[in-house]
Amino acid sequence: MLRTDLRRAIIFGRHDLLRDAPISRVDLLICRNTLMYFDADTQGKILARLHYALNEKGYLFLGRAEMLLSRTALFVPVEVKQRVFTKVAKVGLKERLVLLGQAASPEPSNQLDRQGRVHEVVADTLPMAQIVVDMSGYLISANARARSLFGLVSTDLGRPVQDLEISYLPLELRSRIDQVYRDRRPLLVRDVERPGTDTSGPQYYDIEVIPLVDTDGMLLGASISFADVTAYNRLTRELERSKQELETASEELEATNEELETTNEELQSTVEELETTNEELQSTNEELETMNEELESTNTELEAINTELHQRSLQLDHVNSFLQQIMSNLQPGVAVLDNELRIRLWNRQAEELWGVRSDEVIGKPLLGLDIGLPMAEIAGPIRASLSGTDGHQEIRVPATNRRGKQFVCRLQAAPMAGSDGSHSAIVLMEAVEEPARG
Numbered sequence: 001m002l003r004t005d006l007r008r009a010i011i012f013g014r015h016d017l018l019r020d021a022p023i024s025r026v027d028l029l030i031c032r033n034t035l036m037y038f039d040a041d042t043q044g045k046i047l048a049r050l051h052y053a054l055n056e057k058g059y060l061f062l063g064r065a066e067m068l069l070s071r072t073a074l075f076v077p078v079e080v081k082q083r084v085f086t087k088v089a090k091v092g093l094k095e096r097l098v099l100l101g102q103a104a105s106p107e108p109s110n111q112l113d114r115q116g117r118v119h120e121v122v123a124d125t126l127p128m129a130q131i132v133v134d135m136s137g138y139l140i141s142a143n144a145r146a147r148s149l150f151g152l153v154s155t156d157l158g159r160p161v162q163d164l165e166i167s168y169l170p171l172e173l174r175s176r177i178d179q180v181y182r183d184r185r186p187l188l189v190r191d192v193e194r195p196g197t198d199t200s201g202p203q204y205y206d207i208e209v210i211p212l213v214d215t216d217g218m219l220l221g222a223s224i225s226f227a228d229v230t231a232y233n234r235l236t237r238e239l240e241r242s243k244q245e246l247e248t249a250s251e252e253l254e255a256t257n258e259e260l261e262t263t264n265e266e267l268q269s270t271v272e273e274l275e276t277t278n279e280e281l282q283s284t285n286e287e288l289e290t291m292n293e294e295l296e297s298t299n300t301e302l303e304a305i306n307t308e309l310h311q312r313s314l315q316l317d318h319v320n321s322f323l324q325q326i327m328s329n330l331q332p333g334v335a336v337l338d339n340e341l342r343i344r345l346w347n348r349q350a351e352e353l354w355g356v357r358s359d360e361v362i363g364k365p366l367l368g369l370d371i372g373l374p375m376a377e378i379a380g381p382i383r384a385s386l387s388g389t390d391g392h393q394e395i396r397v398p399a400t401n402r403r404g405k406q407f408v409c410r411l412q413a414a415p416m417a418g419s420d421g422s423h424s425a426i427v428l429m430e431a432v433e434e435p436a437r438g
């Protein structure tokens with residue numbers, strides 16, 4: 001029976017020496033009369049775990065009948081008689097490989113060396129950096145990539161991993177290793193950044209810690225691999241950037257498309273306006289064509305009128321020349337006066353008689369002419385005739401012809417009514433032999 005106060009300070013628990021993850025940092029391990037029930041290989045595996053569990057200055061206490069330890073380099077006796085041992089801090093790689101080899105098969109050690117070498121060569125061909133630690137936390141292998149990546153040298157093999165930079169850079173490994181021992185499941189930590197140097201940028205790793213479990217379920221250690229995903233990350237970032245650029249381009253395209261649609265709508269509306277304008281122009285054109293036809297018809301009518309006028313003009317010319325012929329052949333001088341006594345016609349005999357040409361007198365008042373007629377005497381009878389009060393008038397007056405010869409001039413005035421209601425007078429002038437009379 002344990003004292004109650006002591007019992008309260010103790011935690012009891014079940015622990016399978018072969019399967020469960022070893023408890024770490026133990027000061028005193030008492031494992032009496034148990035190892036002796038296992039064969040030599042299993043004893044070796046259990047001893048490796050006990051070695052891992054014990055502190056650097058801890059003690060292992062075995063049973064009286066247990067003396068197998070002399071075959072290993074893991075422990076050294078402190079008190080042989082009492083079977084008290086302490087652990088050897090650093091164990092050579094060879095011993096570790098032998099220990100691991102013991103887990104695989106009980107082959108002779110030279111065979112194990114060869115197998116170990118094969119494993120090393122295979123590990124060097126891996127596309128990622130890989131290290132292996134044993135249950136005691138010692139580095140037992142590092143492939144070529146791991147050596148070059150973390151600057152490991154051959155003397156680092158066999159050293160506690162916690163003493164090496166790799167145990168905390170780029171990731172704190174110890175707690176992860178303990179976790180995979182506990183869970184017996186691989187653990188993957190993605191995208192761990194390793195700061196870059198002056199010449200290179202940061203690098204990124206997917207770090208996987210895998211528990212190494214023997215066929216009989218015993219934990220041998222852990223493999224830690226570092227897959228360089230820097231290029232993958234860069235590609236992912238570039239892909240992301242390209243995706244964003246594509247999205248931007250797509251948005252720009254959409255905007256352009258919308259603008260084009262707007263422009264298209266505007267163009268359609270412009271086309272509609274143009275069609276309307278075209279229709280209006282067509283209608284205007286039709287109107288103009290109608291007007292043109294009307295003008296053509298008016299023109300035809302005007303041409304007909306013109307032809308008729310021309311014919312009338314010709315007829316008038318004939319009549320005119322006929323009249324002029326008559327006038328020329330008349331013996332007396334003839335003057336035709338309008339209602340204001342302006343001369344409208346002056347025949348050749350009048351020219352001969354008075355010495356003034358027709359073109360000099362046409363449009364001028366007869367009574368204002370400076371010819372050899374006594375204007376004061378002839379004015380009254382001519383006006384009387386023109387007004388139509390006394391009709392035909394005849395007088396004889398003294399006159400002087402163009403050569404200065406005096407003669408008696410018989411002057412007859414007769415009224416003439418035009419078809420338009422106008423009044424005019426015809427005045428006949430001729431020399432007579434008779435003496436002048438009033």
Ligand SMILES: C[S@@+](CC[C@H](N)C(=O)[O-])C[C@H]1O[C@@H](n2cnc3c(N)ncnc32)[C@H](O)[C@@H]1O
Pocket residue numbers: 015016017018031032033034
């Ligand atoms: C002979 S008894 C020794 C008991 C005690 N230690 C002593 O000295 O009196 C052996 C003990 O080893 C334990 N044992 C056997 N295989 C074990 C294993 N794989 N892990 C942990 N203990 C185990 C048994 O349960 C048993 O209690």
